[in-house]
Structures are given as structure tokens and as C-alpha cells.
Amino acid sequence: MGNKPNILLINPWIYDFAAHDLWSKPLGLLILAGLLRAQGYNLKLLDCLDVHDSRLQAIPGIKPATRRGFGTGKFYRTQVPKPSSLQQFDRKYYRFGITSEMFQERLLEAVKPDAVLVTSTMTYWYPGVQESIRLVKEHFSDVPLVLGGIYATLCREHAVRNSGADHIISGPGENQILKLLEELTRYSPEKPSHDVELDTLPWPAFDLLPQLDYICTLTSRGCPHRCPYCASDLLFPKFIRRDPIGVADELEYWHKKYSIVNVAFYDDALLLDASKHILPLLAEVRRRDLPVYFHTPNGLHISGLSAEVCEALFLAGFKTVRLGLETGDDQRQQQLGAKVKPGAFSSAMDNLIWAGFQPEEIGVYLLCGLPGQDPNEVAHSIRMVRDHGARPYLAEYSPIPGTPMWSEALSCSPFDLVNEPLYHNNSLLPCQSEHFGLKELQELKQLCRF
Numbered sequence: 001m002g003n004k005p006n007i008l009l010i011n012p013w014i015y016d017f018a019a020h021d022l023w024s025k026p027l028g029l030l031i032l033a034g035l036l037r038a039q040g041y042n043l044k045l046l047d048c049l050d051v052h053d054s055r056l057q058a059i060p061g062i063k064p065a066t067r068r069g070f071g072t073g074k075f076y077r078t079q080v081p082k083p084s085s086l087q088q089f090d091r092k093y094y095r096f097g098i099t100s101e102m103f104q105e106r107l108l109e110a111v112k113p114d115a116v117l118v119t120s121t122m123t124y125w126y127p128g129v130q131e132s133i134r135l136v137k138e139h140f141s142d143v144p145l146v147l148g149g150i151y152a153t154l155c156r157e158h159a160v161r162n163s164g165a166d167h168i169i170s171g172p173g174e175n176q177i178l179k180l181l182e183e184l185t186r187y188s189p190e191k192p193s194h195d196v197e198l199d200t201l202p203w204p205a206f207d208l209l210p211q212l213d214y215i216c217t218l219t220s221r222g223c224p225h226r227c228p229y230c231a232s233d234l235l236f237p238k239f240i241r242r243d244p245i246g247v248a249d250e251l252e253y254w255h256k257k258y259s260i261v262n263v264a265f266y267d268d269a270l271l272l273d274a275s276k277h278i279l280p281l282l283a284e285v286r287r288r289d290l291p292v293y294f295h296t297p298n299g300l301h302i303s304g305l306s307a308e309v310c311e312a313l314f315l316a317g318f319k320t321v322r323l324g325l326e327t328g329d330d331q332r333q334q335q336l337g338a339k340v341k342p343g344a345f346s347s348a349m350d351n352l353i354w355a356g357f358q359p360e361e362i363g364v365y366l367l368c369g370l371p372g373q374d375p376n377e378v379a380h381s382i383r384m385v386r387d388h389g390a391r392p393y394l395a396e397y398s399p400i401p402g403t404p405m406w407s408e409a410l411s412c413s414p415f416d417l418v419n420e421p422l423y424h425n426n427s428l429l430p431c432q433s434e435h436f437g438l439k440e441l442q443e444l445k446q447l448c449r450f
């Protein structure tokens with residue numbers, strides 16, 4: 001065992017036309033941070049998406065980060081030049097988060113690290129990854145830099161060629177990072193590294209963030225469904241779950257120690273096998289009398305919304321309920337994996353309303369801009385959701401390399417999806433056609449409002 005190494009963790013900027021803080025925290029990076037801290041490493045986090053640094057309010061040209069309910073809100077944003085491959089789009093492009101100067105000041109304040117870990121999320125946000133790596137390399141040119149996260153997993157080759165990182169980790173990072181850091185820092189941790197299990201992982205190190213409005217939690221990883229457009233099994237090949245009582249322990253800890261009242265579930269399959277997972281978890285939350293509000297930005301499986309589950313969600317304090325319907329068209333539903341059986345959406349809505357939710361509080365995700373999709377199909381789905389009193393939310397399709405739908409996306413997209421991840425950006429409607437373009441998308445958005 002030598003001196004404890006210093007590790008700098010970086011949550012990079014978002015570069016996009018639009019972005020909102022809907023319970024977005026770098027959970028994967030914070031999970032690794034919890035693990036590394038337990039192994040004895042010294043950690044510092046540089047969060048480019050910090051919205052709480054008061055100096056930001058005084059910077060000319062930066063748009064404010066208005067905060068909204070339940071811990072959500074806007075990020076600070078600065079207009080930046082569009083990359084050349086996006087010049088054809090007549091929209092403003094932004095860097096969301098702190099300024100470059102603040103980033104550099106924080107690097108100057110930091111002790112020289114023994115390694116830098118950078119996370120990544122959407123594939124089309126890679127310019128923020130590149131820029132943060134470029135600046136780190138300017139300051140600490142001889143410090144090994146490791147990139148992980150979603151972009152590094154789904155577009156590994158692109159990241160190897162373009163990110164500037166010295167090492168790329170793809171897939172779940174816990175075991176890989178322990179081994180790599182031992183090699184890079186020649187440090188022998190206090191506990192020997194071994195295969196990490198979900199229930200033995202330390203809790204995410206949310207306390208490294210400058211200020212906590214809410215936490216996010218993953219009570220499971222992966223999803224047993226295999227919807228052809230989804231990356232869940234590429235990111236988490238096995239569906240595994242935590243012990244529900246251990247999850248309640250974690251929620252109680254954050255509530256009591258940091259007064260957290262808003263919790264967003266990042267799970268892909270939260271309701272699966274409810275009697276063994278969500279029901280005991282929520283019963284435990286109520287038994288401990290934890291006054292927290294829950295939010296489900298990832299969407300809940302409609303098939304899991306029995307009357308018993310809906311009642312448990314309502315009584316436990318679920319405030320943001322989003323359902324993954326994807327389409328109201330039976331044929332399309334079959335093509336997408338048939339996870340919503342005919343009649344299941346109506347039953348789920350009945351159960352939610354019976355349990356106490358107001359229909360207009362219930363948001364329903366509808367996929368839009370799928371390869372070959374007709375806008376009338378989406379319009380029909382919007383009307384179906386509205387007929388039930390719920391709110392439709394359009395989820396524009398983003399093509400994801402490695403998914404079953406990827407080849408279909410390649411064959412119909414007018415953009416070079418293979419070589420330029422910027423074109424995966426769902427707001428561009430990457431699989432648009434002459435029948436379904438941005439004009440039709442605007443009309444559908446209008447239909448959602450009325």
C-alpha cells in the first residue's frame with residue numbers, strides 16, 4: 001500500500017440545441033466514486049453541469065438556469081458555434097453548464113491528480129467530452145485519462161479515434177476501473193478488488209456534488225425486454241436487482257443526512273416482478289415514514305401497473321409518473337416487441353386513477369420518427385392518450401449503434417449516422433423522410449398541446 005492516489009472525476013458539458021435538467025446526475029460516475037472512495041482513493045469531482053455556483057449569475061452572455069419544481073430546471077447555457085456537420089440546421093447551438101474559464105480555474109485549484117476519469121452520456125454530446133478532455137490535457141498532459149459511460153460504450157471506435165482519452169472503458173465500469181487504476185497508480189487498495197455485486201456496492205457519492213437538490217437511484221440494472229430500438233442490454237447485459245431493503249436504507253440515509261425529498265428512479269424495469277421488488281421497497285419506505293417524492297423519468301412498464309402497484313405508488317408519494325406506451329398502433333406495437341398488450345394501457349390508466357392520480361398528472365411517452373413511421377400513426381397515438389385524459393410526451397427516436405433497429409435506421413436516414421454521432425441527435429429527426437420531417441414533427445407537438 002502506498003500513498004493514496006488523487007483521482008479527478010469529470011462530468012462533462014452537454015453540447016446540444018436544447019437540454020433540461022430532468023433529474024440528470026452522472027449516476028454511473030458517482031457509483032464508481034463511491035466504490036473508489038471505499039478503496040481509499042482521494043476524490044475530487046468537477047461537475048460541468050453545476051447550476052449552483054453563484055458566480056455564473058454575473059457572467060455576461062450566459063443564460064440563467066431557472067429552477068423548477070421537484071429539483072428540476074434549466075442548465076446555464078452559452079451559445080457556441082455549431083460543428084461543421086450541423087451547419088445545415090438553422091438552430092442555435094449551446095454549451096450547457098459552467099464556462100470554460102470556470103472549468104480551467106477549477107483545474108488550477110485542484111491537486112495534480114494521479115488519474116482523471118471522465119464520464120459520457122448521449123452519443124451526440126461527445127463535443128462536451130472532447131472539450132473537457134482537451135482542457136484537462138492542457139493542464140495535466142502526463143496524467144492518464146480514462147473515459148467511460150454511454151458514449152464510450154456505444155461508440156467505442158469513435159471515442160478511441162476522437163475523444164483524446166488515453167483509455168476507454170466500455171460497459172459497466174466497476175471491475176474494469178479498479179483493475180485499471182491499480183495498474184496506472186501502482187496503488188494497492190485497502191480492500192482487494194474482486195467482482196463487484198450490486199448489493200455490496202457502496203452508495204453513489206452524491207456528496208461530492210456541489211449542492212444536492214435531489215438524488216437518482218438505480219434499484220436494478222438492465223431490462224429483460226429486448227425492444228429493438230433500445231440500448232438497455234448493450235449497457236447492462238444482465239438484468240440484476242438490488243435488495244429492496246438495502247434501497248430503503250439508502251433513501252433513508254440521503255433523506256436524513258442531506259434532507260433529500262426528491263428521488264428519481266433511473267431503472268429500466270422498476271415494476272417487474274413487483275411482489276419481490278417495488279412493493280416491498282415502497283412498503284418499507286412507508287413503514288419508515290420517509291417523506292420523499294418519487295419520479296420516474298425513464299417511464300414505467302404499463303404491464304406492471306396492477307391496481308395493487310398503482311395504489312402503492314400513490315401512497316408512497318410518486319409525483320412524476322411517466323408510462324412507456326411508445327405507440328397506440330397494434331401493428332407497430334408488435335414490431336417494437338409487444339411489451340404493451342391490447343387493452344393494457346386503458347387498464348393501467350383505470351388503475352392509476354382509481355389509486356388517486358389525476359389523469360393529467362400522468363405522462364405517456366410516444367415514440368416518434370421511427371424508420372418508416374407515418375406521422376398519422378403518431379397522431380392517432382396522441383389522440384388515444386388524450387382520450388384517456390393523460391398527457392402525451394413525444395420521444396423522438398434516436399438511432400443507437402448495436403441495436404436491432406440500427407440497420408433499418410441506416411438504410412433510411414439521410415444522415416451519415418455511422419461516422420458522425422452528432423446525427424444521432426433525436427431532435428434532428430435522424431430517420432426523417434419526405435413524409436415525416438421537422439414540419440410534421442412541429443404539427444404533432446402542437447397536437448400534444450391541445
Ligand code: SF4
Binds near residue numbers: 227268339
Ligand atoms: S422495456 Fe424499456 S428499457 Fe426494456 S428494452 Fe424495452 S425500451 Fe428498453
